Amino acid sequence: METKQTRRNFLRNGLLAVAGSSIATPVVAGSRFENNESPGEKIVYRTLGKTGIKIPIVSMGTGNTDNPALIKSALEKGVKLFATSEYYQNGNNEKMLGKALKGVPRDSFYIQTSTNGGLKIDYKNGLLKPGTDPDVYLKHADGCLKRLQVEYVDIFILGFAARREYVFYDPILKALQKFKQQGKTRYLGIGTHSFEPEAIRAAADTGVFDIVMTAYNFRKNNLKEMNAAIDYAASKGMGIIAMKTMAGAYWDKERTRPINTKAALKWVLNNENIHTTVPDCSNFDQLSQDVSLMADLKLTEDEKKDLKLSHDGLSADIYCQQCGDCISQCPESLDIPTIMRSYMYAYGYKNLTHAQQTLEASNLQQNNCSECAACQVECTAGFDVKKKIADIKRLRDVPQDFLA
Ligand code: SF4
Numbered sequence: 001m002e003t004k005q006t007r008r009n010f011l012r013n014g015l016l017a018v019a020g021s022s023i024a025t026p027v028v029a030g031s032r033f034e035n036n037e038s039p040g041e042k043i044v045y046r047t048l049g050k051t052g053i054k055i056p057i058v059s060m061g062t063g064n065t066d067n068p069a070l071i072k073s074a075l076e077k078g079v080k081l082f083a084t085s086e087y088y089q090n091g092n093n094e095k096m097l098g099k100a101l102k103g104v105p106r107d108s109f110y111i112q113t114s115t116n117g118g119l120k121i122d123y124k125n126g127l128l129k130p131g132t133d134p135d136v137y138l139k140h141a142d143g144c145l146k147r148l149q150v151e152y153v154d155i156f157i158l159g160f161a162a163r164r165e166y167v168f169y170d171p172i173l174k175a176l177q178k179f180k181q182q183g184k185t186r187y188l189g190i191g192t193h194s195f196e197p198e199a200i201r202a203a204a205d206t207g208v209f210d211i212v213m214t215a216y217n218f219r220k221n222n223l224k225e226m227n228a229a230i231d232y233a234a235s236k237g238m239g240i241i242a243m244k245t246m247a248g249a250y251w252d253k254e255r256t257r258p259i260n261t262k263a264a265l266k267w268v269l270n271n272e273n274i275h276t277t278v279p280d281c282s283n284f285d286q287l288s289q290d291v292s293l294m295a296d297l298k299l300t301e302d303e304k305k306d307l308k309l310s311h312d313g314l315s316a317d318i319y320c321q322q323c324g325d326c327i328s329q330c331p332e333s334l335d336i337p338t339i340m341r342s343y344m345y346a347y348g349y350k351n352l353t354h355a356q357q358t359l360e361a362s363n364l365q366q367n368n369c370s371e372c373a374a375c376q377v378e379c380t381a382g383f384d385v386k387k388k389i390a391d392i393k394r395l396r397d398v399p400q401d402f403l404a
């Protein structure tokens with residue numbers, strides 16, 4: 001664990017690091033077994049790129065829980081990094097996390113958060129639109145600290161990063177740098193789940209970001225490109241965090257065929273350039289499973305067999321590749337990748353609040369698709385896009401208090 005870090009001294013250290021950045025050598029990722037503070041547990045640590053933070057390879061995405069006891073249990077088991085966002089449960093997830101961590105020594109855990117406030121995101125094209133307001137963005141970022149009841153977070157993420165222009169958007173880059181200079185975050189990162197290879201490379205090229213958090217799992221069909229981009233970023237000293245590691249959690253919409261999530265997470269961690277993962281965790285069994293897999297990352301033959309299910313006909317039920325190939329085929333130019341992400345949150349993760357927020361971001365209207373007798377989209381994953389849109393569209397008009 002690092003020495004006690006106050007906002008003032010990490011600000012000073014950060015400035016020194018900036019001053020010396022031209023000669024800084026990226027820390028090469030490595031992993032090893034160590035005794036955790038909890039007796040009897042073994043945890044694998046990797047170094048989060050040039051931040052130098054040594055971190056367990058399993059961290060926790062908190063977006064799927066409202067239970068502070070689960071956070072406390074994760075801490076006891078040796079989890080150090082908790083990833084939340086203003087986006088989750090409309091800020092209530094940050095409040096819950098702040099409450100759970102209240103009184104815990106600030107240098108014994110890491111917090112990551114993000115906001116979309118002030119960002120006008122063109123999800124379809126992966127760009128920021130005119131009207132994006134850095135001042136509003138910073139106000140929301142301050143709100144994150146307030147809800148979390150902390151003076152600073154460890155990692156602040158620019159979410160939904162996609163095209164290179166998005167990542168390099170100067171007013172937001174400047175706002176993020178200001179936030180860091182004010183001592184409100186130790187490190188800056190991007191979060192990406194569309195156009196990921198482009199976003200990852202761009203983040204590594206900006207010289208502003210230290211961290212990339214990317215969707216990464218065994219079902220992605222652009223793994224060659226993804227791995228090359230991750231290797232590139234890691235070689236530039238970026239810390240790499242994997243999200244969406246459970247690839248939808250179920251193979252089917254009816255939730256009769258769960259994905260072997262332990263195998264899925266092991267698969268991700270077999271890439272040593274993935275320094276940590278933030279699987280969404282909603283119960284104690286899942287937490288124990290996530291933590292325990294660190295003892296042996298080798299995939300068993302049965303686990304490999306389970307993951308090969310991705311090649312059967314039923315695999316294309318929930319998990320959308322976010323490839324965007326459908327958009328130009330649709331006469332209404334619907335933001336189908338975002339709609340399909342909402343579908344996955346609803347049917348795979350059963351996180352209806354998050355699904356509804358995502359659906360709102362896609363701007364899907366009740367009358368969309370009504371002009372098409374048959375869907376004109378040939379989805380690369382084999383989805384019946386029109387049918388899925390009809391299913392998920394019903395969530396649009398459900399009052400929020402039914403979902404909370
Ligand atoms: S719906 Fe199909 S074509 Fe469209 S982004 Fe998803 S996988 Fe790609």
Ligand code: SF4
Nearest residue numbers: 330369372375376386
């Ligand atoms: S039915 Fe298919 S092609 Fe027609 S608007 Fe809907 S998604 Fe687009």
